[in-house]
Amino acid sequence: LCQTKEQRILDFVLKNAVRGDPQSVIDNIDKYCSQREWSMNVGNEKGIILDNVVKESNPSTILELGTYCGYSAVRICRLLKPGVRFFTVEFNPAYAAVAKQIIEFAGLIDKVQVLEGSTGDIIPQLKKKYEVDTLDFVFVDHWKDKYKPDTQLLEKCNLLRKGSVVLADNVIVPGAPDFLEYVRNCGKYDCTNFPSFLEYMDEKDALEKAVFRG
Numbered sequence: 001l002c003q004t005k006e007q008r009i010l011d012f013v014l015k016n017a018v019r020g021d022p023q024s025v026i027d028n029i030d031k032y033c034s035q036r037e038w039s040m041n042v043g044n045e046k047g048i049i050l051d052n053v054v055k056e057s058n059p060s061t062i063l064e065l066g067t068y069c070g071y072s073a074v075r076i077c078r079l080l081k082p083g084v085r086f087f088t089v090e091f092n093p094a095y096a097a098v099a100k101q102i103i104e105f106a107g108l109i110d111k112v113q114v115l116e117g118s119t120g121d122i123i124p125q126l127k128k129k130y131e132v133d134t135l136d137f138v139f140v141d142h143w144k145d146k147y148k149p150d151t152q153l154l155e156k157c158n159l160l161r162k163g164s165v166v167l168a169d170n171v172i173v174p175g176a177p178d179f180l181e182y183v184r185n186c187g188k189y190d191c192t193n194f195p196s197f198l199e200y201m202d203e204k205d206a207l208e209k210a211v212f213r214g
C-alpha cells in the first residue's frame, strides 16, 4: 500500500500512543518526526511557547489556520476548559482526514471542528454559519503567503476584538515577511517576537504574537 507520510504518522500514533491521552499523542508525533521522517508540525520547542501563550490567554473561541495532522490542535485543546470551541481550517483533504483521526484518538474531537476548505471561503462564514461572535485566539500556521491577507480578512469580518491574540508560526522559516511588516507597522497590533527553532531541526525560527488593539 503506497502510504503517505501523514498516514505513517497516524499509524505510529495509533500503535504507540495511549488513546484519550493528548500528551502521549504529542510525544509520539514528535518521536516519529525527529527519529524517522521530518514533518511540519509546530514541534515541541515552539510548542512550549504556544502552550504558554494559550494558558495566558485562557481563550473560549479559537481558530487555527492550517490543521495539517492535528498536532497543534491537540496541543492547544489539551489545555482548554470544557465547553470551549476550537475551529481548525485545512485545505488539503488528505491532511484533514488524518487530523480528524489523530484528534479523535486523543479524545478531543468534541471540542474541535475541522473545516475543510480555503480560509478565504471559510473565514467569512464563521459568524453566520458557525455562530462565532469574536475570536479570542487565532493560531496561524497555513500557507505563509496567506498570513497577511487572512489576518486582514479576520479584521474585515469583525472577528477580532480588543485583546484578541493572533499567534503566527514560521515567521523566520519559511518566513512571512509581509505579515510581519503589516502587524508590526499598521498600528492595530501590539507585537511580541518569540525566537525558537524550526521543528526537529537546529535552524532558527520564531513565533510572532500580535494582540489586536480593538
Ligand SMILES: O=C(NCCO)c1cc(-c2ccc(F)cc2)cc(O)c1O
Residues within 6 Å of the ligand: 040, 041, 042, 066, 068, 141, 142, 143, 144, 169, 170, 173, 174, 198, 199
Ligand atoms: O507550509 C507549511 N505549513 C502550511 C502547510 O499547509 C510549513 C512549512 C514548513 C517548512 C517546510 C520546509 C522547510 F524546509 C522548512 C519549513 C514548516 C512549518 O512549520 C510549516 O507550517
Ligand SMILES: [Mg+2]
Residues within 6 Å of the ligand: 040, 041, 042, 141, 169, 170
Ligand atoms: Mg508551521
